[in-house]
Amino acid sequence: MRRLLLCLPLCLLMAPSSLPTRPAAAGTAEPDREAVTERPDALPDSAAMEQLARTDPVQFLHQCLRYYERNVAGYHLVMQKRERIDGK
Numbered sequence: 001m002r003r004l005l006l007c008l009p010l011c012l013l014m015a016p017s018s019l020p021t022r023p024a025a026a027g028t029a030e031p032d033r034e035a036v037t038e039r040p041d042a043l044p045d046s047a048a049m050e051q052l053a054r055t056d057p058v059q060f061l062h063q064c065l066r067y068y069e070r071n072v073a074g075y076h077l078v079m080q081k082r083e084r085i086d087g088k
Contacts, residue, residue, distance in 0.1 A: 043063060043066060043067055043070070044063055049063060049064075
């Protein structure tokens with residue numbers, strides 16, 4: 001047990017501290033808004049997403065997943081638990 005506790009800090013130091021990020025293409029500037037909307041892999045705007053949520057929920061969730069995979073690198077949260085005993 002002591003060996004495990006002694007090795008734990010070393011393991012934590014060797015573990016990656018964050019998820020790997022996608023490298024940016026060298027020499028590319030931010031594309032203009034029209035070029036982004038014409039790309040076949042572009043994400044829908046908020047009005048189109050609202051329409052998808054009303055008409056095609058499965059496609060809406062698919063687009064949400066695409067957005068998450070592209071833009072969300074990680075998140076942090078704090079959970080809070082409130083215990084009730086006998087309804088009080």
